[in-house]
Amino acid sequence: MPTRIFGDIPGIPEGSEFESRVMLSHYGVHRPLQAGISGSQLEGADSIVLSGGYEDDEDLGDEIIYTGHGGRSLDTGQQVTDQQLARQNLALALNCQRGLPVRVIRGYNHRSPFSPTEGYRYDGLYRIDSYWRERGRSGFYVWRFRLVKLVTVGAPNQVDEERQTYGETRRVDVTIQRIVRNTEIALHVKELYEYQCQVCRTLVFTSAGPYAEAAHIQPLGRPHNGPDTLTNLLCLCPNHHVMFDFGGFGIANDMGLIGLDGQLHQKANHRIDRQFLAYHREHFLMNP
Template sequence: MAERIFGDIPGIPEGSEFENRFFLSQYGVHRPLQAGISGSQAEGADSIVLSGGYEDDEDLGDIIIYTGHGGRSLESGLQVADQQLVKQNLALALNCQRGLPVRVVRGYNHKSSFSPTQGYRYDGLFRVDSYWREKGKSGFYVWRFRLIKIETITALSVVHDDQPEYGTSKRITSTIQRVLRNTKLATYVKELYEYQCQVCQTQVMTNSGLYAEAAHIQPLGRPHDGPDVIANILCLCPNHHVMFDFGGFGIADNLSLIGLEGMLFAKPNHRLARQYLQYHREHFLLNNW
């Protein structure tokens, strides 16, 4: 079996077009002839194809909300069962945790203004920003993956003149869309707990003082659209922040920990909203609680 390549395939630039899945496979851009995800749950995913097979996919161009694999009827193509975080779905989750890029191919039968009118097109590298589960349009649980385009820069050879000319550098205006977080709220929560983790109650000391991280229970930004309010913010150490974001544990409405022993440490003047805790359990934990 050919070695799995995470990144561009040499000689295949972004925008390359292919007549069908056979040629995608032959050139190594996307090896499987049918599966939408190429990868293994031990290594990660090296490529995906957007082919219109899943009704919950959202293609926003540089941001893709991709639906995982499984649960579809072979006869009707409809979602008839919950998806599991195994095999190809787990492969994409590994990309998120390990920072591995994934090649994205769009197919002609994918209903999107960004898709080609015929054949398949390699549309560059994306990173898996986050993943979660939710009930899809069919009523069954599906795994969703938020992919963000990786902007690549082509290196150019530099020619040095004997007498270089110096002038004013050009300014390029670009627009960046991002969620603005209220740092005052995050700082308030961390100071409220004296930078002590609400799970393990440890303080991380650095050479510049105590360190903690503000974690949003219901994530900010599309598609979660969680609010940037105190009732949606936790003070966590880096380890428990990562565990929480990736569903390593949850928090019950009574603040008992799910997946870990004990209770969440919460001060009387820091009331967490129940709907945010429920949202996290629903979308990030593997089991219903």
Template sequence: MARHFGAIPGVMEGASFVNRQELRESGVHLPTQAGISGSALEGADSIVLSGGYEDDHDEGAVIVYTGEGGRDPVTGRQVKHQQLVRGNLALAVSHRDGLPVRVTRGSRHLSAFSPPSGYEYAGLYRVEDHWREVGKSGFFIWRFRLTKWEHAWPAHSLQEATQQPARRLVLVQRIVRDTAAARALKAMYDHRCQVCGERLDTAAGPYAEAAHIRPLGAPHHGPDTADNLLCLCPNHHVLFDFGAFGIGEDLQLLGLPGHLHVHPQHQLDPAHLEYHRTSYLHWK
């Protein structure tokens, strides 16, 4: 059966299912046991919140989902570190590629949004972030922040990717936080990347991006201040956000050669750098 990303035709948000077999037959979530449906190459197309992990947090439109693995099959307790493999890596790929993820809640999931019995389809969500942290049981777990996808996403399968795509107008909204602190930081570095030193000159003027070391908002709660900001080119911004490299205590780059270039007036908070190393450098 081809993997479908997006809505399943004929299945409306709020649809109820008696058990996992009905959920599978509807096409909403194919595995009858695993909470994540997907592969490390394709991405994740759906998840089920079934109360299996103690660290899950559900606010309805925002879900902080715990990845799979590391649990004792008999007691269900977390006994090992989780790895960024299989379903966890599939969700990371969905984050990277912006793929929609179908979310279903089960009655055993401890949330005010869960159904009294069986399973209920909650609609489409996007993976906005993924990181590693120490869970309640003291082991590393992978966390995925999902937010409700407010706009319709057409259902498609991987088989359809081989067909000639139709041309259509697509509007993409990108959230850009260009605050006073960010503008001042980029001016301090003359819009040059603190990693590679490159400055991008466009017809509208120089371009650089202000990257937050510790992300803003829950559950990270990083501040929008200069000690939590880096001036980066787009390439190194993406690599930093996805944990391809980090910054050591001595400002040595981890995962890349060289040191971070730091202006004498730019004071970085070591706690934010440590947070990034702990949360995002899964290979560390």
């Protein structure tokens, strides 16, 4: 089994061009000859090819909204069933959670001004910033992944599929555009709950005092465009913040927890907008 490389392929710089999928596979840039995602649901995804296969893809150059795998008719290419968070889609989700980069290759048949007019081109490393599900243009659920371009320096990480061992640690220079958040509102929701998690009521102490995290129910920024308001905020401990962001649990309109036992603790002077709860259930919860 060939070694899976999460990072640049030695000797293949960004901008390298290939005449076919066979050549991509030969040089180890993207091993599968047909699949758009190269990866394992146990390890993560090492590369993807943008080839115009899914109508919901959005390519903005340094940012890509990528549609996951599955659910299409082999005869027509149309989406005919919901996609599942399994196999290659789960591989991309693991990249998000584990911070693994993915190689992006654009093909000539990908409908984008950033794609080559012929053949295939390796366009560098991207990080998976977030993932969620939504109804695609066809009306079926698809999984969507937001990819953001990385600027990298150094040797790649490697993982052997059989030995599960990792190679050298890589130093990465990253330029990230972040949304400016209202820190006063975030501080307010923490103080409102005296830094106790609204799910488990845990109070986390550190050397600098109590610690909690302000979690947006409907995420900020494109494509979610949630507001930075108190009605869209929760006070959570780090564990439940991660679980909530990645669909480990949801919240019903009556504040009952979905996927966990119990109710969300809610202060009388903290109004939570039900439309944001519904958005989270629709896009992040596996079984809303």
